[in-house]
Amino acid sequence: MSLGVYIHIPFCVLKCGYCDFNTYANLESLKLPYASALIADLESWSDVLGAADVHSISFGGGTPGEFPAHDLVRTVQAARRLAAVTSEAEISLEANPGTTGEAGLRQLAAGGFNRVSFGAQSFDPLELRFLDRVHSPGAITASVANARAAGFGSVGLDLIYGLPGQSLDAWLRSLRSAVALRPEHLSCYALTVEEGTPLGLAVQRGRIPDPDPDSAATMYEATEEFLNAAGYRHYEISNWALPGHESRHNRTYWDGGDYAGIGAGAHGFIGGERFENIAHPRTYIAAAGSGEGTARPFVANSYVPARATAISDWFETRLRLVEGVDIRSFEVEFRSTIDTVIGAALDQCVGYGLLARDGHQLRLTPRGRLLHSEVCARVLAHLQSQDSARRPLE
């Protein structure tokens, strides 16, 4: 089996107002025991890892860049001890600009890391402040330079667009600044207002206007055009890369590949089964001690999705890829043709100009890329109504 390994680092210096990830500020004191728990977590999967080729190890968060570099390296070493990590494996981390110095980056590169992506978000100081980001635009430039000097062959930047009141010009300025640094990889995400976050509350109370989806759509279209011209290949709804620099690890998710989820609240998908770890770092660490006797002490929940869910997940992930998906792989996985299962929903989406079919390939149209959820919700509604039709009458 070829496996990706995701490792979650649930610590941040500050919790950003829009963020609803499983991450915590002010839990510094847990970092040391957490590092050991990560290794125990990896060991609890030794049966799976022992039989796998690992093609990617990805540290996400949170901010892995602020986690002690030697602990990150130690974790990678543990993975190498337990699994066959291939020689060209992608070993990556996320970091915030300005927080991981050149020395740290060198240490990571020496420990096998070959890819880093910085949460740049914006090059506008006011926008950065709105996002609760502590770094300056200059720190982004410096971090990219440091990463290159340390020998990272793939440097990525994450950007956020569609802030309330943001103009198209303002967004393009940030995008241009980012491209000027020639990162190998760019992720551009529309700001999502999540319920329960400080930003969500501010919007709900009317203190901050809801971001306008139409202007976000305009920015997205401008982004596609601009990055295309700049030589970046658009390969997933929100991701662009220079040739050869697509994220192997993230592709695992979109291709429906297997991956282990290590760390607090991490999710894994192995052999058709989904796993979800204990979410809070404190409880997660505690599980390391109590692990005797349980095969997977860190897993809070695991299940094999029902067919309708599995089909819906299949669409959700595969259709995110710009190249689309070969529908014959659907037949291999679900043993019926895509048209018998959800033909009507697909035809409708084709009719609306959201999906295109040519030959065996099914993919989102440029317009459909902005309406991915419309496609998926139609597919799911269709699947569910078929399910209920099949339910025997009481």
Add this chain to the structure above:
Amino acid sequence: MDQSKIRNFCIIAHIDHGKSTLADRLLERTGTLSHRQMAEQVLDSMDLEREKGITIKAAAARMKYVAPDGEEFEFNLIDTPGHVDFAYEVSRSLAACEGALLVVDASQGIEAQTLANVYLAMNQDLTLIPVLNKIDLPHAEPLRVAQELERVVGFSQDEIILASAKEGKGVDEILSAIAGRIPPPKGNPDAPVQALIFDSKYDAYKGVLAYVRVFNGELKGRDPLKLMQTDVTFDPLEFGAFMPVMRPLPMLHCGEVGYVATGLKDVAECRVGDTITLAAHAASEALPGYRAVKPMVFAGIYPTDSDEYQDLREALSRLALNDASLVYEPESSAALGFGFRCGFLGLLHLEIVSERLEREYGLSLLTTAPSVEYRVILTTGEEAAIDNPSQLPDPSRIGEILEPWAKIDVITPSRYIGQVMELVTTRRGQFMRMEYLEPESEMAQGEARVLLEYEIPMGEILVNFYDQLKGSTSGYASLDYHLLEYRAANLVKVDVLVNGQAVDALSLITYSGNASREGRVLVSKLRELIPRQMFDVPIQAAVGGRVIARETIRAVRKNVLAKCYGGDITRKRKLLEKQAEGKKRMKMVGNVEIPQEAFMAVLKLRDD
């Protein structure tokens, strides 16, 4: 039980004056329910009643009362709802009783339904026991309200009992007044059986349960019984009484209230108001029964999933058994498919019915905007009743349209007379009469309570009128209404076109002077309520083919979820499930997905 020791009575009042709470105290004091079994408003057993804090269904309970001198009585109590939409429950319950406790909130005084209920009870010659409740409240004015009762209803001061259902004050006095003042049921135990069905319910095991009051004879044994109106014979499965849960008993005596399990599966065979008698030895005539109810409001009820039409039919027939004021007949709509046109006593009734259908029968329903029933005189001289705006004939065929008018009674402190007048006149109402319930001279300026009578088109009070009345009187006004007569009016039909296609379920009939304003408001409400689609959707309002308002819902451009963080697909799945669920609750009209709320947009025309 010795017939002379039976007392049958209802508790009647304006909404919220404390009927159900008083019933709690009676059940408690007589030891019918132990402290452990007790809950607040224990007779409000339906989920919806508990959630909304109001009584919807009348509920019966039998109690044993031992007077201080040791004499034993059997009390049959029926707690009734106070809201005007459920007045039919009250009038049916009254027919099973000899007396009624008239509860009046001592901090509010007489209100519109207090009077309405008094008249209902008096028409049936019931003995009334006035109870001034909530005297524990700091702003209660028992003296003032007692005088009001004396002046308006004619009670003498010493008849009136002061009580606090909350604190249990006055309960003993009420119990002894029930025993002392309310006459025992008349009836002859040896005469042929006559039992009036005043309510009913469907039970999966026992078939139709008929709630009865035995007027003559006795119900016992296995002898076949007969329903006199429908001429259906059945073998009774069980007799019993409400304690307050159903408890089987060997027999029901003459004068008692209880239930008969009929075993009948066809709910149409057993109607409220029918008389049960012995098949072999039938009574010569049926009891008077009830006047059929006249629904005031009509709306279409459709299954969101057209496959559920048969389920809806079955659910309606069973619910109608437990709600004798609900009427329905099949109808179809080009936009919505097959459903039912239902008649209700008011908007709360409509809301309760559709919620009960959804909850008790697991259906997902769509309700169209409510309408009154119009009468149309065609140019041919024929007359047609129109309770669905889309059925209004072409204007060229119409000679005249008549609309129902209501008489409304408003009770309010006199300082709000101006506001009430204004509200009523903007809705085409006409002032008829005013009566002070208290002498103005003895009260502080604007304090004295006054009864205002108006005549007003029923269609004008359907929507938001009550809320606005409450709003413009700081909550003080109460309202009662009933149908008066039909009068000619200058009415037009406003059609709504969505994406160029007329949607029958969205049309409305309105006063021609209001048509263009209402058309504009309706179109802009629809623009808010209908979500953006995959393409631009024009929305138009038209009168007789002439477009009077237009707006466009722009196609949606962006609906995509952010990245799947660290391989966690579950959160996106939840969001997608929510979106898919939303889609399923939409009705496809042409290729536009219209949410349920849009069909009720008409209700929002008077929001501002």
